[in-house]
């Protein structure tokens with residue numbers, strides 16, 4: 001393989017999520033979600049932005065799939081909104097919600113674009129939150145029933161399934177930091193959410209196997225930040241390692257592949273794990289077909305006895321994106337190489353990688369050179385990882401479209417396609433044109 005060309009059949013895609021792009025959150029019988037409630041609660045999002053309209057993808061999905069085809073995408077990662085299917089999370093089924101995703105999947109297949117479906121990308125049915133949400137052990141059954149119904153309705157056409165998107169962010173940004181839905185600040189709730197997401201994930205994998213979906217594959221998508229020690233001291237090295245075990249793939253892959261939480265978690269924060277959590281570990285240890293890795297940035301960790309887990313991040317003067325996140329491509333390689341070395345997954349997909357920059361429209365064009373540079377630097381590291389034994393099979397740029405960036409609302413743009421929220425007009429950015437050439441050449445050098 002030439003040093004700049006990706007393997008044949010490498011799966012080039014782009015990713016989105018239901019609440020971030022669809023709009024119409026309560027249309028056609030859909031139930032409310034915790035993000036509908038959270039964004040409608042004053043003070044929770046920038047400018048009071050909500051997902052009420054977003055990119056109006058619920059109505060413009062055909063136009064957006066035509067854009068994907070124009071870009072030459074081989075695959076498209078999107079999420080299904082649980083409350084569109086089960087308005088109350090369980091029980092009554094909303095056929096109009098199922099119908100939307102039927103039309104979406106059929107249109108993708110018509111365009112010869114492979115669907116990768118995320119079953120849960122944070123928009124929990126609000127009715128289930130009223131029953132405790134991810135802190136209620138029964139959610140493992142509610143979620144598995146929802147997932148199983150999706151396998152039955154879409155398994156004939158959808159072969160690639162992701163159970164959960166970034167369970168760490170759901171658990172800690174949503175239940176400890178309070179910056180995401182459901183807006184809690186309770187560390188015990190956070191670890192309960194970790195544990196119940198793992199239980200839900202593994203029960204669903206077992207059910208997926210029983211459904212025997214022809215050529216079906218199932219995995220999980222995990223958030224990652226590359227944590228480097230601030231100094232070559234044992235205390236900084238230990239603090240960076242603990243941050244890695246807590247906030248990156250080990251927190252979930254250790255239970256899934258090795259049947260227990262990471263050593264550092266058990267040593268330092270086991271008090272926050274649910275009572276008798278050990279009783280569930282055998283069931284959680286369930287083989288998956290691929291690991292989804294999301295990567296955006298890195299940080300420097302310095303020992304600090306006053307901080308949670310004994311470490312705090314410190315500056316190192318790297319350039320940053322509009323999110324204030326370091327641009328650190330080397331960290332992408334470290335995360336990819338690390339997951340292969342620590343768990344040796346059969347397959348790895350980069351399910352999200354991308355950057356927010358201050359995009360401006362000039363004469364109906366968006367010259368986002370910084371995003372092209374970011375993507376190129378990270379693709380170089382992805383290819384380096386493949387050349388060093390990582391079983392990387394595909395890459396999904398985050399995101400196809402500018403969209404609702406959670407608590408940041410519409411103030412941060414990650415898309416390779418620009419969205420004018422006043423007119424809902426789409427403009428392919430220079431990065432989208434560049435990415436289209438990457439796909440055509442199967443290389444970032446052309």
Ligand SMILES: N=[N+]=NCCCCNC(=O)[C@@H]1[C@H]2[C@H](O)[C@@H](O)[C@H](O)[C@@H](CO)[C@@H]12
Pocket residue numbers: 017020165166168169223224225247248294296352398405406414
């Ligand atoms: N380890 N660690 N973790 C903390 C780092 C979390 C960084 N934010 C993400 O990963 C979210 C992910 C999300 O899927 C998508 O829905 C968001 O739009 C993007 C952009 O924000 C990214």
